[in-house]
Amino acid sequence: MITVMTHMDADGVISLSLFLKKIGGARIRVYFTSPVQLRDTICHSVIQRRDLGELYIFDLAGEHRAIFAAAMYDSVTWIDHHQWIPEIELPHVKIIIDPKAKSAAEVAGRYFKIDSKLIDIANQIDTNNVREDMAEKIRMIIGALRWKYHGKELNIKLEKLARELMMENFSLLEDYNEMIEGYENWLLQLKEKIRKETKFFNVKGMKIAIFETLESVPVYVLSNVLSESGKVDLIVVLIHKISRGKPVTKMEFRTHTDVDVLKIAKFYGGGGHKKASGASVSDIVTIPEVLNAVDLLY
Ligand SMILES: [Mn+2]
Known part of the structure; x- marks a missing residue:
């Protein structure tokens, strides 16, 4: 079984979508995490498992401790666009970083040789330069999911979204409209609070x-x-x-x-x-x- 660790944001979700596309939507283990929590997430993922297999990491900057933790897996492919230089090199840990790329999805697309509309959407969201309605919608869905769910449940919802995006059938996203509405109301209050405080x-x-x-x-x-x-x-x-x-x-x-x-x-x-x-x-x-x-x- 393949394990994926990806960032809990639009770029991370879209990077996962591209990877799923690459492997034909096969079943994998997915963990959404953050750069700060990456090492803990890796350690947690190996408990009580015998065959670790392949690990893919997307859109997460790392440091030596996270690299050593990742190295427990049989092989690691680590794709990112943040500004960092791996402090250690290990033969079975392949780290591909392009800080010039606007998103990790862009680097992943190039690496897996996948062209998709999703890459431009990830670029728009990750550089906070949203120009298209679909990019705005995806950003709102992820914001709303993170607002509404936590922990394991959030993990399941984000993977489901990545699988829906993989199919590029954007009409599926209409199901999120009601949740987005609740989130938008919360956002209005938040904006008020930001202006005041x-x-x-x-x-x-x-x-x-x-x-x-x-x-x-x-x-x-x-x-x-x-x-x-x-x-x-x-x-x-x-x-x-x-x-x-x-x-x-x-x-x-x-x-x-x-x-x-x-x-x-x-x-x-x-x-x-x-x-x-x-x-x-x-x-x-x-x-x-x-x-x-x-x-x-x-
Ligand atoms: Mn990113």
Whole structure:
């Protein structure tokens, strides 16, 4: 059995669709995860299994510990477009990275020699430059699924969507309309909250916007709302959560300008790329602390 680990976003879902197309829709094990959780996801996936077989990883930046974890599998094909250089080389772990590609789906399409309308859709969504209704619809469906479901259930729903997209029969997507409506109502309230609660700062001539929240939010929505009142150099989202009885701060970084947001993500032990990055810190991260970090790094 083939195992796939892919990013829990539109690019990750579409990369999976392309792979499914490549293997004729065969049954596989799928895990949707994030760069920060990748190593844990891999470790979890090997428990009580004898024949690990092939592992495919899409749209997830890694580091040496994740590579070593992946290396437990018989062979690994790792396709990504984030800005990172693998620290170790192993003969059975093939890592294909193209940071110039607009999406991992683009790299996957080239690697598997699959041409599909889905690649352009992934490009539009991943660069937050949605031009077509179908791209907007797919982005809304994934946002709505992540809003409505969690854990195993979300995993099943996202795989189902990837299989529907694989067929490129977009009329199937009409079934999501009702859920999208509920999600849109929630989004309206979120936008209101963003306009009211985002705090602005100026450090070293950089315009910084910080939004604190207790629940995960679609970061592109925040970025789009903030752009209504001019370009922001550094957008920071602080998501405060409790995990296993301890505080965790999930951080997201974006920019409307040329500021390299990968730098601050790395400072907090995270990753991503120059325009979009994130980190997860096992502690409470406060606004003054972030501003200090910006002052130090830029
Ligand atoms: Mn991507």
